[in-house]
Amino acid sequence: MTGEFTISLFMVSDWGVGTGRGASGYVNQIIQREEESSRAPAPPVVPAKSLVGVWRDSCELAAHALDSGPVGVWHDWVRFLFGGQYAPVNGIPGPVGRTSAPAALTLDGPLRLPGRLAEALRERPRVALATTFRKPGVAVDPHTGGAEEGMLRFEELARGGVTLEGRARIDGFAGLDRTQREAAVALLDAGARLLERLGGKRRRGAGRCRMTLDGPGVSPEWTPPPLDGVPSPPDGPDHAVADRPEPAGTAGTGWERVELLITVEQPVLVAATVLGNVVRGADHIPGWCLMPEVARRLGGGAHALVRTGDLVVTAAFPVPSPGVRTLPVPRVLVHKKDADGTVAGNQMAGDGPPRSKPYRTGYLVPEGPEKYTVVNPASTVRMHNTIQDDLQRPTREVGGVYVYRALAAGTVLRAEVRVRTGALGDGWARRLTGGWRIGRSAKDDYGKVRVTATPVGVPSAGGHGGRSLSVWLLSGLLVRDRRLRPSTDPRDVARALEQAFAKAGAPGVRLSAAADGRGVTVALGEQRTESWHRGWNLPRPTLYGLAQGSCLTFTVDGGPLTPEVLAEVRAAGVGERRAEGFGQVEFDHDVLLAPVAAQSTSPAALAQAEPAEPAGPIGPLAPDEKGHREARIFERAAWRAEIHRSCERIRADRTLRARVVPSGVSSTQLNALRRIVRELPSGRAESGLLWLTREKAGRPPWPKEAVTTLRELLTGPDAVWTLLNLPEDQLVVTRDGVKSLRAELRHEAVRTLVDSCLAAHGRDEATSTDTGSER
Structure with a gap:
């Protein structure tokens, strides 16, 4: 059994899960929506994180x-x-009872509108706008x-009467016995039936x-399981790796390379840095975050290759389009203060202007010979909160607002998986294609990505002909000093490079200070990597080393450094934990060696991939199709809004x-007309109009053209x-x-039109009367 469930959430009343922010000049509180589309407002959703919170309370x-x-x-x-x-213990936050366990x-x-409705709404912006409305509110003075x-204030709410759908699964459901499955399903079903309210207000x-x-x-009717002998849930294993893992396979000397093209379908939060109540994720996906999923999909033999260094997963960097490789911006490139959109110079080439600042973030996108653009990926900011059960509001003791x-x-990001030739057999790349969940909070609204794996060839790389070697770190570098302490000393980096060259076939290479007297270090940065071990439910040790983008120069003695040696070190990496993407380097790159003429760059975010949409227009929903009932609610609201707009246009035009x-x-007769239009549903409007417009002594007759027009308006269907x-087709x-x-x-349209025109007519009559009396 798969343990997959379909969730249906019928919203009885108007609803909305807020984002914690507003839109200036429009609304003070906006609600969560699907990812924005370029053609129409995205439809509202119920975030999985919000649903899980209230579902847990019910359970x-x-x-x-x-x-x-x-x-x-x-x-x-x-x-x-x-x-x-x-929960806090003596004021210090900590786990309740035992060590915090992951959720099954x-x-x-998030829960979305059913069927093709969300896609159809992107074709009709007027209908998409009608999915929500603004509700006014005030603060009441307790004294007066x-x-x-x-x-x-104005708050945005979504319309009620709709059903939202989503999917859930219980990890490890197939490993439970029959009674354990019954207990798990019974508890989830009971919690679902007890859930009555969700969202803001x-x-x-x-x-x-x-x-x-x-x-x-x-089952349609919930029945409690036998209360005697209810089985306990299974305990997780103490260790994620078997006691006797599979040995590594026979591997050759070369490398097989596979490109991973990663499309983010839900926001991905990895390598998070906590600043107060802000959890800020990295602007890329580190290799250590991708490694567990790669090893799981490739099978038991992959774990052995990781231990021997014959399997490497690089970090995933954002790319503007498939087939383009981006690199982290080297710290030798500088920009003027308050002008990070212009590369002002290259410190390694000696053309850095005074009072300049090195780049610390961003990625280089090649745009031509010796021309690059510095760009940054887009990010999403979302606000969440943790509710304290007894107070039913977010408090600092349980996390509060974050x-x-x-x-x-x-x-869209690009990474590489490198495996020694012949170590995994043929066709191993196909196992990496599919849907992944990675990063933090991947059990609900974050971490869903789509991965496409494609074999690629070995890139061409030149050799080294001089005595100066330029090194560019494409990822963090972890090395140790002679006392085995984590180090950022360039001398320890030189020793790690010498060991890597020796293993690649150049044992006589020695690296020392640069000959030009500038020293070994050109531009260095430090980084700390904090992570969590899900299997053990404990924090991993802090990884301290040099940051990606750091650049160094060395003087080379001995050698030679052949193209084969440099290519092997580029592929295998340098230092510790190379299988997880640490220690990726580049040598003597053109970006490091050539002076940079001042050129305009783009500090804006990389272009995002549009949500998957059909190539042609979306066809209308059939009456028996899922989502038709919800669509009619939005259509009805859109028609009513457009009816009011048209009535405003007609009332402003005296001829119409x-x-x-x-x-x-x-005015007495016109007031009687207002009463007649309210009798349209009963069918008495025509007789009432005949009574009203008949000729009668003592009053002016109705114009015949007006009588004919009113009769058609009250009785005619069109x-x-x-x-x-x-614009009916757009509604x-x-x-x-x-x-x-x-x-x-x-009937509602006729009543609205007549009431609107009568109001405008009465106002004009009153204005003309007042003006005449003043004269």
Whole structure:
């Protein structure tokens, strides 16, 4: 059994999960949406992180009832499914009970509108705008009971009556026995049935919902499992690696290379740096983050190749398009202060201007001979919070409000997997293609990527003909000094390079200070890598070394350094943990050696890949198609908004308004017309119009043309739509939308049009009367 479930969330009332920010001049609080499209506003979603939070609360409530208290086997199942929680102990945050455990329940991203509805909305911006609305609110003064001055605000809400769908799975579900599966499914189903509200303002009427599951073991009617003998959840293994791992296979001397083209489908948060309550991810995906998934997909033999250094996974750097290789900007390139969009010089070539600053972030994109552009990838900023159970609000003790800054969805990155020739057999690259989940918080809204693996040839590389060697670090470098301490000393880097050259076939090479007297170091940076071991649920040791982009120069004695030796060191790396992408280097690159003429660069973000969209236009939704009912809700709102806009246009035009409200008719008769249009649904409007427009002594007669126009407007099925002239094709995403909404909204359209024109007519009459009396 796969343990995959389909989640359906029916929103009974208007709802919205806020982003924690607003749009200036539009709304104070905006809601979460799908990734933005260039053609229309993205539809609203329910983030998986928000759903998991309220779902866990419901499951804890069910577990408390089943265990008859705050502890028991059902609470163990909550911890198994949703993971361990952290709570303060004597004011210091720490795990509750045992070491924090990973969650077995994983959601495949946020809950979205069903079927093809989201894609169809991108074709119709007017309908997409109607998926949400703005709700005004004020702050009430507790002393006066009135609204406080200057406290008017607008919040964005999504329309109720829609169903959102998503998928979830229980990792390791196939390894559970029958009774364990029944217990896990029963708890999740009970929590889903107890979930009643979700999102912002849910204690004030918004966010009412009904959640249902569909999957293995889920029945229409929930029945509690036998309370006696409920099995405990399984405990995770103490170690992720087997006691006797498979040995490494026979490998040749060369390298097989596979390019990994990684398309980010959900924001990716890796190599995070915590600054207060801001968790800032790296602008690339390190090799150590990709390595576990690569080794898992390639099989047991890959773990042995990692240990022997015969399998290398490089870091994934953002690229503007497939086939283009980007490199981290070297720190020898400098820019003027407050002008990082212009490369001002190259310190290694001796043309760096005074009062300049080296680049510390960014990537070089080749644009021609000796011409590069410095760019940065786009990022996504999302706000989250942790709710304290007893107070039901975010507090500092449990984490409070925090912000994630991650690689934005749509970013395309490139990495390489290098394996010794013949070590894995033929066709191993095909196992790397597919959907991956990597990085932090990958169980909900983050970390989903699509990977395409393609074999590539060995790049051509020249040899080394001089006595000066320029080294450019393409990744972090980990070396140790003679006392085995982590080091950033260039002398220790030289010793690590000498060992790498000796292993590659040049044992006589010795590196020392540069001959020009500038010293060994040209531009260095330091970095610390912090990470977490999921299998052991413990932090890994801090990795301290030189940062990517650092550049050094050495004087070479002995040799020679042949092209084969340099190519081997480029592929295998230098220093420690080379299999995880550390120690990637480049030698004597043109960027390091050539002077840089001042040229304009682009400090903007790399272009993002557009969401996958069909090549042709999206066809309308059929009446029996999934998402049709939700589409009709949005279409109805879009038609009503457009009806009001058209009525505003008609009331402002005296000629058009005269076709609805004739001049020369008394205000009493016009007020009677307002009552008649409200009798349209009962079918008495035509008889009421005959009674109103009949000739009667003592009052002016109705114009015959006006009577004819009003009769067609009140009784004809198309007269009001002809007068309103709506862009109907742009207001529907369903096949039967125009016909159905014309019939459904005709009475409402007539009433709105007549009321609008009567109001404008009365205002004009009052204005003309006041002006005449003043004269």
